[in-house]
Amino acid sequence: MVSRLAMGGLVALFLAGAWLVAAPFALRFQPAGEVWTGATRMDMALGGTLAAVSFAAFFVALGGRIREMYAEGCRG
Amino acid sequence: MESRPGRDVAGRDVAGRYIAGLCASALGLCGGGWLVLTPFAFGYPGRGREAMSALATGGGLIVVATLTLVCWALAWRRRLRADGVLPPRQPASVQRKTRRSARRQARAERLVRTSRQRELEPAPDPAQVLTDLRALLTPLLSAAEESVAVMPPQEPVPAQAPLPVPEPAQAPLPVPEPAGEASREVQAPGHLRGTRSASFFALPRQAGPGSLTQGAELLMVGTGEEESW
Numbered sequence: 001m002v003s004r005l006a007m008g009g010l011v012a013l014f015l016a017g018a019w020l021v022a023a024p025f026a027l028r029f030q031p032a033g034e035v036w037t038g039a040t041r042m043d044m045a046l047g048g049t050l051a052a053v054s055f056a057a058f059f060v061a062l063g064g065r066i067r068e069m070y071a072e073g074c075r076g
Numbered sequence: 077m078e079s080r081p082g083r084d085v086a087g088r089d090v091a092g093r094y095i096a097g098l099c100a101s102a103l104g105l106c107g108g109g110w111l112v113l114t115p116f117a118f119g120y121p122g123r124g125r126e127a128m129s130a131l132a133t134g135g136g137l138i139v140v141a142t143l144t145l146v147c148w149a150l151a152w153r154r155r156l157r158a159d160g161v162l163p164p165r166q167p168a169s170v171q172r173k174t175r176r177s178a179r180r181q182a183r184a185e186r187l188v189r190t191s192r193q194r195e196l197e198p199a200p201d202p203a204q205v206l207t208d209l210r211a212l213l214t215p216l217l218s219a220a221e222e223s224v225a226v227m228p229p230q231e232p233v234p235a236q237a238p239l240p241v242p243e244p245a246q247a248p249l250p251v252p253e254p255a256g257e258a259s260r261e262v263q264a265p266g267h268l269r270g271t272r273s274a275s276f277f278a279l280p281r282q283a284g285p286g287s288l289t290q291g292a293e294l295l296m297v298g299t300g301e302e303e304s305w
Contacts, residue, residue: 002147002150002151002154003147003151005143005144005147006097006144006147006148006151007097009097009101009140009141009143009144009145009147009148010097010100010101010144012140012144013100013101013104013137013140013141013144016104016133016136016137016140019133020111020133023129023133024126024129027125027129028125029124029125029126029129037126038118039114039118039120039126039130042114042118043129043130046107046110046111049103049107050103050104050107050137053099053100053103054100054103054104056096056100057096057097057099057100058100060092060093060096060097061093061094061096061097062093063093064090064092064093064094064096065093
């Protein structure tokens with residue numbers, strides 16, 4: 001249960017990063033085709049980093065869990 | 077096969093997934109905090125879209141990242157317990173009993189330590205005490221001996237007449253040699269009936285067939301000396 005919650009947290013972090021990337025355009029405080037403002041640049045950088053890291057962490061954790069399941073299957 | 081840190085016996089990475097989850101959660105937490113601070117740091121227009129977006133996203137990110145961090149920490153802890161790295165968790169009642177017994181043990185050790193310190197305090201030496209007591213009492217005893225020795229042993233003293241009180245400082249009479257030597261001897265502790273007492277009993281015999289009253293008085297003086305010892 002705790003592992004599933006932790007994996008869900010990583011998914012939520014990824015979604016938050018994605019939202020940060022999309023927020024300037026979704027909320028229209030960054031007009032399309034114009035030079036990015038400071039807020040847009042910061043949101044893009046932070047959201048992109050967070051999404052990338054949480055994405056990688058999710059798959060690392062998933063890979064570890066699958067490895068454990070393999071080990072348990074071989075033992076059992 | 078010897079296991080390396082963070083890997084199991086077969087060499088597989090055990091801690092990697094937990095570390096990845098913890099790192100991502102920590103990054104999310106820091107990012108959320110940064111997002112909350114940016115409207116104030118960069119002077120976004122108050123209640124503008126940028127500011128509201130940053131505050132809301134930052135707050136949500138902080139909550140989610142904290143929950144994720146706690147979940148990963150708990151999962152790793154559970155795994156460590158299952159692998160035997162951490163000691164197995166005990167029920168709450170057992171933990172209470174263990175704490176209570178540890179407190180009792182500590183209290184008992186404290187008591188033992190204090191009683192040992194009390195035992196280690198130096199007790200007065202009984203032989204030294206007896207020597208000091210003897211040094212105090214010897215002048216009194218010699219004065220009493222002289223007062224007894226002054227009495228004329230040959231002449232019978234009438235029962236009603238009081239004994240003549242001698243003045244030892246002015247006219248000290250010679251004391252019989254063996255008794256005088258014995259009075260200077262150091263008496264062993266606990267040896268109460270020594271030569272000093274025997275000197276009192278020997279005097280009437282030296283005096284020959286003295287009166288019965290004089291012997292009784294000498295005996296009383298001797299007994300008093302014993303009691304003073």
